[in-house]
Amino acid sequence: MIETLASSGCHGGRQSFHAHQSRITGTPMRFGLFVPAHSGPRPVLWCLAGLTCTEETFAIKAGAQRFAADHGLILVTPDTSPRNHAGGDAADDGSYDLGQGAGFWLDATQAPWAPNYRMASWLLDEMPEVLLQLAPADLARQSIMGHSMGGHGALTLALKHPKRFRSVSAFAPICAPSEVPWGEKAFGAYLGDDRAAWAAHDACALIAGGKRIDEILVDQGMADQFLEAQLRPERLEAACARAGITLRLRRRAGYDHGYWFIQTFIEDHIAFHAERLA
Numbered sequence: 485m486i487e488t489l490a491s492s493g494c495h496g497g498r499q500s501f502h503a504h505q506s507r508i509t510g511t512p513m514r515f516g517l518f519v520p521a522h523s524g525p526r527p528v529l530w531c532l533a534g535l536t537c538t539e540e541t542f543a544i545k546a547g548a549q550r551f552a553a554d555h556g557l558i559l560v561t562p563d564t565s566p567r568n569h570a571g572g573d574a575a576d577d578g579s580y581d582l583g584q585g586a587g588f589w590l591d592a593t594q595a596p597w598a599p600n601y602r603m604a605s606w607l608l609d610e611m612p613e614v615l616l617q618l619a620p621a622d623l624a625r626q627s628i629m630g631h632s633m634g635g636h637g638a639l640t641l642a643l644k645h646p647k648r649f650r651s652v653s654a655f656a657p658i659c660a661p662s663e664v665p666w667g668e669k670a671f672g673a674y675l676g677d678d679r680a681a682w683a684a685h686d687a688c689a690l691i692a693g694g695k696r697i698d699e700i701l702v703d704q705g706m707a708d709q710f711l712e713a714q715l716r717p718e719r720l721e722a723a724c725a726r727a728g729i730t731l732r733l734r735r736r737a738g739y740d741h742g743y744w745f746i747q748t749f750i751e752d753h754i755a756f757h758a759e760r761l762a
């Protein structure tokens with residue numbers, strides 16, 4: 485059963501928020517959904533948010549619905565981890581970059597995370613069925629984008645499932661999580677100490693290991709407080725150059741890590757995906 489938590493008219497379509505009991509995470513899971521007014525099956529853009537975010541953050545702050553409405557795209561904004569909503573009993577950690585709000589879009593293999601922290605399987609194997617119960621989604625036409633931790637999720641899932649996602653883009657993605665503090669902490673906890681297991685969840689390592697997609701769009705603010713310590717777009721640039729992947733990396737002077745930056749350039753990302761989903 486899918487519960488509707490809220491539903492409102494928005495740019496001629498509807499923005500809603502939902503919860504369902506996930507068979508994959510074993511907890512209630514929440515997501516936001518924008519369905520444009522267009523009739524007939526519509527393409528789907530999955531929008532993955534970053535650390536500390538929920539299903540509401542991208543939906544409320546990115547300003548994407550206006551452009552999704554113009555292009556006739558369905559937007560889905562999944563929560564970033566399992567949580568202890570009614571009936572939920574997921575592990576947590578007191579810090580903002582591990583546990584609830586920090587699922588890293590992967591399936592954890594280590595205790596205490598493994599039973600519930602299965603964000604990749606939830607997104608790939610369960611959410612499409614759930615979506616079909618709510619919206620006229622054309623699952624033959626899916627694309628994925630994300631911000632920061634969600635940018636890492638979008639890149640890694642697109643690299644691993646090139647037939648599923650027609651296009652991928654990111655704002656300020658964590659490009660080489662195995663080599664930066666956010667990723668080292670999360671991967672150590674979720675995947676264990678064996679760094680060989682981390683490579684399957686690291687965009688740069690996946691590309692170095694032979695995964696290929698045609699193109700990637702990235703916007704990165706040059707006043708981003710996490711740029712050098714956590715994001716490392718130059719690593720992605722080098723990996724793509726070696727692999728022959730077309731990376732459009734746009735360095736934006738004066739923009740930080742936040743949603744003001746995303747809001748400024750979201751129109752371009754929606755248009756990029758719409759063109760490839762047409």
Ligand SMILES: N[C@@H](CCC(=O)N[C@@H](CS)C(=O)NCC(=O)O)C(=O)O
Nearest residue numbers: 534535536537541580632633742743
């Ligand atoms: N709270 C953390 C930063 C967390 C953070 O910046 N999260 C980003 C994604 S990685 C975000 O989108 N936050 C929610 C927001 O800006 O509304 C800190 O203070 O260092």
